[in-house]
Structures are given as C-alpha cells and as structure tokens.
Amino acid sequence: MSAPAPVPHEAAEIVIEVSDLCVSYGRHEVLHDVHLQVRRGEIMVVMGGSGSGKSTLLRALLGLQSPSRGCIRLLGQDITRLGEHAMHELRTRMGVAFQGGALFNSMTVGDNILLPLREHTRLDENTMRIMMRMKLALVGLSGCEDLMPAQLSGGMIKRAALARAIVMDPPLLFFDEPSAGLDPVASAQLDRLILKLRRALNMTIVVVTHELESAFAIADRITVLDRGRVLFTGTPDALRRSEDRRIQDLLQRRADIAPVDPEVYLDKLTGAPPDA
C-alpha cells in the first residue's frame, strides 16, 4: 500500500462541486453563477478583494447560507436537498475554522477542542483527551489545554480553532483567513501545517486568504473571485502568467479602485466634469 500522492491525481474523485451558484442577501445578489470543482486531496485557495464574496461562498459550502440558484455537491451529496439530519451528519465530516476564530470563552482550550468529539462520538473520555492533546501538539499548543481562550494570543487562538476543526479527522477542511493577523513566521508555520494535514490525512482543503505568499505556498489551484464572479481558476503558475489586468492588480496588491490616470482621479475628487 503506497502513501497518497502529494499532488492529487487528475483522476481523483471530485468531492466539492459547485455549479451555477447564485447567493443573495435579501434582494442583493452577491455571488453570480459560481462554478468550482475540487478533487480529493486538493488544496484550493480562494482569493479576491474585500467584499468579492469569499466568505459567502464558504458559508454556502457549509450549508449556512442557502443559494438562490444552483447546486452544491459535497462528498457526492447535494446539500441543497439534504434534510436536517443528513446535513448534521455531513457536517461531522467537515472541519471549519472561521475568520474570527470563535472559541467559547467560558471553556478551557481543551474543552473547546473536545466539544465536537463529545457531541458526535461515543469514544471513551481517556481516548478523547489523548486525541485532543495530539491535535494541540500538532498545532504547536502542547500544554495549553487548561488555559482559557482569553489567555491566548491571536495566533494561538487561530491554531486552537484549527485543532478543533480537525479533531474529528474530517475529509473536508474549510479555512477562512487562517493567516490574517499573524506574523510571517507564524503564518509560514500554519502553511506548513496545512500541507502536512493534506499529506498525512489526504484532506481536501479550501482556504480563503488575502495573503499571496501563503496562497502560492499551499495551493494546488487558486480561484479568484471578483465582485461575486469567478474571474480565474487554475494553478498558481497559470495565475502568475495571466495577462488579465485585474489578476495582475491582485498579484501586485493594487487596490481595485487605484487610479490609473491622475487627471481623472483629480476630476473625481473635485467633481469637475471631464473635458470641461
């Protein structure tokens, strides 16, 4: 029996399939005809400017935001048609670490991480505690189980949230802005951890990030959202070679609204009509 290949084979099964996805908040549609396919063992990075719909896409994938149109299949199941119970079962196979971290402040770090195990399994308490400590060791937080979240730094909270997200060994892992607010060293550590998880557990991982360096370090493929539409999907190399101006702007971290022509910008600021 050989280990899973580090780079997923073209033929690996598709475990996340999004087609024609539209999502609205009230009357305001924020995702338009989004398509996305992710294969088992693949790391897909979702990028895009602030407000482009990255978190919304993630919420839709988790079944927390119903689409106004389109289809989302996870591990072969159409989640838009799943009942409460089946969705609950599917969620046990999805690890999630949200943008805000979100540990329960009233519980120790250890109890936070034990929560999914206590809720979804009938494992012995001793087994669960060893699993919790294994995950803490994995994210570099050995010995922190008895601390309260308020006693952790921002980076430590992120890692604790990741430990909780993976405590059930989920085949699917979703991660919103893992490295936001982390120093470069902590951020690079987190990248290595994500790669390690994929290699050892063959997890399929979707990561939303603003950090280009991190995206290029971990992604098999990158999807770029632009105002609710998929602007690009492909390998990091293909992204670098793209001649699309909006992609180039993203790669050079230029803001969408960056003025190209100083004269036009001045007119915008002063309200003077062009060619007046």
Added chain:
Amino acid sequence: MHIEVAVEGPYTVIRLAGEVDMHYSPRVRDEILKYLNGRCNVLVDLSGVDYMDSSGIATLVEGLQLARSMDLRFGLVGVHGPVRQVLELARLDHVFAIHDSVEDRLRSDRHN
C-alpha cells in the same frame, strides 16, 4: 474492520484488518485493554490496516500508557502507508517500539 488474536512467543498479537475509525476504535480499545489487564505483553499488527484515524492512534497511545504503568511490553508491527504517515504526523513514530513483523520483533528481543 476485523480483529484476530494469536499468541506468539511472549506476546499476544492483536491483528487488525480494514479501517480503524471512530466507529471501530472502541472495539480495538476493549481488546487491547483486555489483554493488558490480563497481564499479557501485546503486539498490535497493523499490516492489514489501510486507514486509521486519530481515535485509533489515541487508542494505541492508551495501550502503551497502560502497558508502561503495568511494566508490560507493548509494540506495533506492520506499520505502513497511511498509518505510518499519521503516526509521523503525530510524531509518535519514535514513541512506539515499531518492527516490520512479529518475527522481526522476536529476533530483536533476542539481541537485546
């Protein structure tokens, strides 16, 4: 998941086959603890295991912990593929005594 038990030399060999996940690891745990509590040295043969999640790994850690506290021997054989990767990920590959096979373990015992 399938469990088979045999005695080889000073060891009770617990042979696991199939996938050891959160559903089955309590059975594996019962088996391992039963023999250790019966004061047997235990080898867990993982050559037939093609997937083991962290509940399975945690169960092996419990076995090792109990064996040590009772001054019994506990080891793994037939560790390969994904199981080895998960052990390495958890940095447990040097915590357990790991041998290729039961024969290998017996041979190494004779040399020490």
